[in-house]
Amino acid sequence: MKEITGNPLFPVFLQLNELHVLLVGGGKVGLEKLTALLENSPKATVTIVAREISADVRHYVANYPRIQLLERAFEETDLNGVDLVVVASNNPELNLRIRKECRSRHLLINVADKPDLCDFYLGSIVKKGNLKLGISTNGKSPTIAKRMKELLNEALPEEIDETLTYMSQLRDLLKGDFNDKVKALNAHTASLLSKEGI
Template structure:
């Protein structure tokens, strides 16, 4: 392994609509997690467990029938039948307990504001239709990640989704192996760029 590699994160996009998610916590931090999860995967099945669930969380989840609220203390049994765990509880002892129990069950876990206890992080996301870009600074600066997101949101035209749709249709029509398809798509992309530059 290279000594120069300092960011060992592996980028991945989860199909949360096909997984079962547990969120422990019902306050402002839980609301932030929910906004990120449901903003990207509106059909995600999420079970929320918290001793107290805020009115803001209740209001936010009202339009999402796949989100179930349980206003009670967390129980180890809540981890059964779950694929991914998010913890947004301001309780160090509970955080450590849920992490240990999740690890024992081989569940991926994210604990808000505790990078050392996380198996994965949530990055900033740029969305333009079918195009989705994830941005991570390896935990060094969420502010920079947010700024890069703003820059990309402004720079990428809304029409990019239409272009992706056409390129997908073209790819489906192409014959030959992967290399042939890539060559043809590259040629079409180059001609498209050339026509734009002439304008």
């Protein structure tokens, strides 16, 4: 087996519009997590459970009909029927309790600012139309991830989405097997990038 060095995380893009997310926490950190979820998947179904749900969270979700607010303490039954769990609580005992219950149910969990309790991280995201890049520092430096996001947002042209559309249309027109299509697309991409000076 090859030894893994550096960041061992496996990047995955989830179709959150097909999943049900439980968010435990309705304060400032909960709003940050919720914003990250909905900015990337506006049609996500999210249930928010918290003893107190801030006015900012209530205001933010006003235009999202698939968000349910439950202003009360977390109950283990809140995990029924969900696919993914995000915890934004500053209660260590609650965090551990939810983590343990998620493990027993084989649910993936993210606990804010507690990498050792997480099955996945919410990385920095760069979006340009249909192009989406995820950035991870394996929890080492969110600041660097944020800076990389800013740099890539500045470096990538807005026209990249138009290029993606053309490449998709070209792929559909190409004949031959998979290898032939990959070679033709690679040649076309190299030509486009050299013209753009990228």
